[in-house]
Amino acid sequence: MRRIVVQAAKEWSEFRRDRLSLALAFLLPLATLLLFGSGVRLQAKHIPIVVRDLDKSSISKRLVDHLESSEVVAKARWEATDSSTAALCASDARAIITVPNGFGDDIEFGDPTKFSAQIDGSDITTAHVMKAVARQIGISASDAAKEGKDYEVEPDVQVRFNPDLKESLFIVPGVFGIVLFMYPALLAAVAAARESELGTVVNLYTSSLSAIEALMGKAAVYILVGLLEAALTLLSGRAIFGLTFASEPSLFVVATVIYLCAAVFFGLMVGTFARSQTVAVQATATGGFFPSLLLSGFVYPIANIPPQLSWLCLFVPARYYIDACRDAFLHGTGWTCAWIDPLVLAVFAAVFFAGAWWLMRPMQLDDAHA
Amino acid sequence: MAEPTASSVSNDCAVAAVRLSCLCKNFGSLSALADLDVQIGAGELFGFVGPDGAGKTTLLRILAGVKHSTSGEARIFDEDPRQARLRVGYLTQHFSLYSELSIDENLKYYAGVRNVSRANFEQRREALLQRVGLSEFRNRIAGHLSGGMRQKLALCCVLMSDPDLLLLDEPTTGLDPLSRGEVWQLIRELVTDGKTVVIATPHFDEGQRCSRVALMQGGRILAAGPPSELIKQLGSTRLEIRCDKLQAATRLLLKAQERPDIAFNEMNVYGDRVDLISVDPAVVQSDVQTMLSQAGMSSYTVSFAEPTLENVFIASLRARGFVEPECPPFPFAGASAQIAGEIAIEARQLGKRFGHFTAVDKVSIDIRHGEIFGLLGANGAGKTTTIQMLTGLIKPTTGEILVGEQCGKLGTSEFRRRLGYMSQKFTLYDDLTVAENLAFYAAAYSLDASLRQQRVEWVLSMCELSKLQHTVVGSLPWGLKQRIAFGASVLHQPSLLFLDEPTAGLDPVARRQLWRIIRDFAAHGCAVVVTTHFLDDAEYCHRLGLMIEGQLAAQGAPGEIKTAAGHQFSASLEEAFISIVLQTRTVPV
Numbered sequence: 001m002r003r004i005v006v007q008a009a010k011e012w013s014e015f016r017r018d019r020l021s022l023a024l025a026f027l028l029p030l031a032t033l034l035l036f037g038s039g040v041r042l043q044a045k046h047i048p049i050v051v052r053d054l055d056k057s058s059i060s061k062r063l064v065d066h067l068e069s070s071e072v073v074a075k076a077r078w079e080a081t082d083s084s085t086a087a088l089c090a091s092d093a094r095a096i097i098t099v100p101n102g103f104g105d106d107i108e109f110g111d112p113t114k115f116s117a118q119i120d121g122s123d124i125t126t127a128h129v130m131k132a133v134a135r136q137i138g139i140s141a142s143d144a145a146k147e148g149k150d151y152e153v154e155p156d157v158q159v160r161f162n163p164d165l166k167e168s169l170f171i172v173p174g175v176f177g178i179v180l181f182m183y184p185a186l187l188a189a190v191a192a193a194r195e196s197e198l199g200t201v202v203n204l205y206t207s208s209l210s211a212i213e214a215l216m217g218k219a220a221v222y223i224l225v226g227l228l229e230a231a232l233t234l235l236s237g238r239a240i241f242g243l244t245f246a247s248e249p250s251l252f253v254v255a256t257v258i259y260l261c262a263a264v265f266f267g268l269m270v271g272t273f274a275r276s277q278t279v280a281v282q283a284t285a286t287g288g289f290f291p292s293l294l295l296s297g298f299v300y301p302i303a304n305i306p307p308q309l310s311w312l313c314l315f316v317p318a319r320y321y322i323d324a325c326r327d328a329f330l331h332g333t334g335w336t337c338a339w340i341d342p343l344v345l346a347v348f349a350a351v352f353f354a355g356a357w358w359l360m361r362p363m364q365l366d367d368a369h370a
Numbered sequence: 371m372a373e374p375t376a377s378s379v380s381n382d383c384a385v386a387a388v389r390l391s392c393l394c395k396n397f398g399s400l401s402a403l404a405d406l407d408v409q410i411g412a413g414e415l416f417g418f419v420g421p422d423g424a425g426k427t428t429l430l431r432i433l434a435g436v437k438h439s440t441s442g443e444a445r446i447f448d449e450d451p452r453q454a455r456l457r458v459g460y461l462t463q464h465f466s467l468y469s470e471l472s473i474d475e476n477l478k479y480y481a482g483v484r485n486v487s488r489a490n491f492e493q494r495r496e497a498l499l500q501r502v503g504l505s506e507f508r509n510r511i512a513g514h515l516s517g518g519m520r521q522k523l524a525l526c527c528v529l530m531s532d533p534d535l536l537l538l539d540e541p542t543t544g545l546d547p548l549s550r551g552e553v554w555q556l557i558r559e560l561v562t563d564g565k566t567v568v569i570a571t572p573h574f575d576e577g578q579r580c581s582r583v584a585l586m587q588g589g590r591i592l593a594a595g596p597p598s599e600l601i602k603q604l605g606s607t608r609l610e611i612r613c614d615k616l617q618a619a620t621r622l623l624l625k626a627q628e629r630p631d632i633a634f635n636e637m638n639v640y641g642d643r644v645d646l647i648s649v650d651p652a653v654v655q656s657d658v659q660t661m662l663s664q665a666g667m668s669s670y671t672v673s674f675a676e677p678t679l680e681n682v683f684i685a686s687l688r689a690r691g692f693v694e695p696e697c698p699p700f701p702f703a704g705a706s707a708q709i710a711g712e713i714a715i716e717a718r719q720l721g722k723r724f725g726h727f728t729a730v731d732k733v734s735i736d737i738r739h740g741e742i743f744g745l746l747g748a749n750g751a752g753k754t755t756t757i758q759m760l761t762g763l764i765k766p767t768t769g770e771i772l773v774g775e776q777c778g779k780l781g782t783s784e785f786r787r788r789l790g791y792m793s794q795k796f797t798l799y800d801d802l803t804v805a806e807n808l809a810f811y812a813a814a815y816s817l818d819a820s821l822r823q824q825r826v827e828w829v830l831s832m833c834e835l836s837k838l839q840h841t842v843v844g845s846l847p848w849g850l851k852q853r854i855a856f857g858a859s860v861l862h863q864p865s866l867l868f869l870d871e872p873t874a875g876l877d878p879v880a881r882r883q884l885w886r887i888i889r890d891f892a893a894h895g896c897a898v899v900v901t902t903h904f905l906d907d908a909e910y911c912h913r914l915g916l917m918i919e920g921q922l923a924a925q926g927a928p929g930e931i932k933t934a935a936g937h938q939f940s941a942s943l944e945e946a947f948i949s950i951v952l953q954t955r956t957v958p959v
Contacts, residue, residue, distance in 0.1 A: 007814075206436060243949055
């Protein structure tokens with residue numbers, strides 16, 4: 001018994017003095033709790049939609065008011081000139097409800113009528129919720145009819161981009177975003193940290209290489225490996241999950257190359273900073289994987305994340321790449337709507353490269369190497 | 371005694387290869403290098419000699435241009451080290467090779483990043499590989515090379531850019547005696563070729579091979595100059611005393627040391643001899659002879675020898691007012707020297723295979739109570755595996771281990787209570803204070819309260835640490851950690867003590883102190899097994915076993931090994947081992 005206490009006392013003293021363990025033990029659970037607790041919701045709220053009331057009767061107005069006062073949806077920005085496809089791609093509207101002219105009159109006279117609900121099928125969860133919402137509108141409208149026994153207003157539901165609401169079409173492009181960031185970044189981080197850990201980094205410092213040349217040389221290899229990984233995932237996605245391009249893939253190709261650069265530069269930056277492979281792996285996993293998983297719109301819609309946290313999403317490269325992927329495989333609008341994604345990714349790549357260069361730039365062992 | 375004080379070193383030369391003026395380097399509040407003034411001429415073979423923590427590696431890093439100094443100046447061929455880096459070849463302490471790359475690929479990489487033209491590359495590669503005998507292995511992966519081959523390849527890589535100045539950080543550490551000799555042969559050839567070589571080493575015998583040395587301790591230069599001159603300045607002679615009743619003779623000499631009429635100022639006890647340093651050797655010789663004869667001893671020899679750089683080092687420390695610390699004796703409890711001579715542990719035809727690799731093959735040794743047994747060999751020769759089998763940490767593949775009566779049965783908790791084990795690293799917990807570490811070990815060995823306090827206090831006073839006992843171990847210098855780790859491993863007064871490289875990183879004074887304590891344990895009946903690749907340490911052992919490629923190539927007292935290899939008593943163990951290695955070698959090292 002005493003020896004158990006001794007072992008425990010020793011463990012406790014060690015643990016207390018190890019800042020990294022302390023942070024892992026208390027800060028990470030808290031951060032995870034906050035993130036999941038306030039950010040991540042499976043249940044949809046405030047889904048941005050566009051409601052087009054072409055009828056403007058008292059019944060349609062009542063329906064629209066009722067809809068807009070609900071927690072589930074929120075009003076999305078929409079220009080009257082936009083086509084419906086553009087509305088679903090460019091603005092973040094997940095659905096467009098159109099109430100046709102004469103809708104109110106039809107109901108009042110008990111004539112059969114319809115309203116249309118165009119739903120973006122690229123996000124499965126939201127699409128299911130919107131289907132339910134459309135049915136609910138139909139029921140409310142039926143209740144408004146004067147003699148309403150067998151009277152039903154059917155929504156004309158049209159699911160766009162993923163008409164069968166196949167889950168694989170939703171998940172797989174998102175997986176690209178995770179896979180093509182994590183693995184190239186890990187390889188690069190370990191490669192950079194290994195040189196510090198083994199001391200071979202002195203070879204670089206005593207050579208005629210500049211910091212930029214050293215980084216570029218390392219990056220080139222892992223970007224190439226990343227491209228092979230991309231080709232592999234793409235072909236498997238096609239063979240196994242039947243993933244096909246919705247339009248010509250030039251934007252996807254450009255975005256992928258830039259995304260891989262960003263991932264590898266991120267890895268090099270972390271690896272140069274970490275100096276040990278273990279730390280490099282931990283840092284890349286925590287700093288790269290969690291945000292990509294939780295804050296990229298991969299599974300949990302970004303719209304669900306409350307505004308206090310949603311600014312964090314702006315700094316997650318995966319968010320932009322997943323957006324580009326979904327455009328390539330589902331929306332198919334190409335450069336017209338998704339042009340911004342490669343641009344933002346290029347900014348990320350530049351910032352990560354600058355960071356790695358800044359850390360490497362002195363080409364000196366720092367005093368922690370004593 | 372002449373005082374070797376030349377702390378500023380200069381050599382009149384047209385262009386200095388290295389010039390340091392008032393060079394300082396601080397790490398936080400710690401001063402790693404303090405006011406170094408050194409000038410090294412082109413074509414010199416210069417050695418910075420000193421224990422770990424003396425500042426050698428930091429100095430070489432500054433010279434290589436990979437670390438900034440805090441103040442002062444370092445110039446290489448009158449340029450900033452960072453500017454001059456392509457004229458410098460820097461061999462780091464741990465082989466900086468890429469172990470996944472082949473010999474050829476490593477050379478190609480080094481040449482490529484140091485602006486070597488293709489024609490020069492081809493030509494130098496052939497010449498260098500030929501010179502070190504690696505031509506036939508050029509496609510072999512560096513990670514699969516032996517330690518000696520790796521170090522030779524690392525030297526080739528450094529030489530690829532044909533540097534004018536070579537900075538070599540402990541180029542022979544961890545090598546077997548033969549590879550060590552080959553590396554030194556290569557270094558001498560390079561100097562003949564006109565290159566300037568600066569070498570950092572903890573081995574005083576290697577310092578003796580340099581044209582000039584600077585003896586370093588704590589970031590300062592204690593003495594500098596050509597080794598022969600430093601030794602001459604000492605004005606003393608070393609007396610080697612060999613005797614069949616060495617323990618009794620040692621006791622007599624210790625008593626004599628306190629008498630004012632016998633004039634020797636340094637005494638050091640080795641495994642089968644005692645060294646005295648004296649300015650008046652003839653008188654001391656006759657005094658000692660008289661004393662030993664009066665005590666009824668007849669078979670002894672007292673011979674003269676030259677002092678070593680280690681003697682110079684210690685004399686320089688003394689000249690700076692350094693007083694050797696009083697080390698209180700270990701508070702032994704219920705120990706008996708009577709069991710001395712009984713077998714403590716015996717290995718018969720011990721073997722260990724890891725997959726297809728035979729780490730240890732047919733090793734038979736017996737270790738007796740009261741004896742210090744030294745297990746010697748290069749890195750990878752199988753020393754640590756042998757120790758791990760003897761301590762019951764891993765199971766042997768073949769052979770058996772017999773444990774003497776005193777120690778219970780291998781692997782039982784009784785055995786573990788009688789066992790002390792100091793492994794090469796990780797014995798202490800970096801995040802705990804000194805006192806917490808010692809308390810943990812004391813409690814883990816279930817020492818009762820009175821013994822615990824007494825022994826922890828002994829460790830603290832042995833390490834002169836009473837004031838620092840609440841310091842976190844991680845922040846202490848390596849040498850001190852090593853001594854605390856030793857203290858922790860003997861808290862429970864083991865009957866069988868295994869020490870894996872116990873003196874690595876210790877300065878000569880601390881090393882001698884540690885050996886005194888180890889001898890004290892042996893005198894109280896403890897059986898001690900020490901592994902080391904440090905040949906200086908081997909002389910302190912009563913018996914030695916030399917391991918080569920998993921096999922025991924030779925066994926015996928230091929003097930026996932020298933004579934068995936066909937050398938004189940006065941020869942160095944290194945020479946003896948090289949002869950033995952050459953006789954037993956099966957594959958190229």
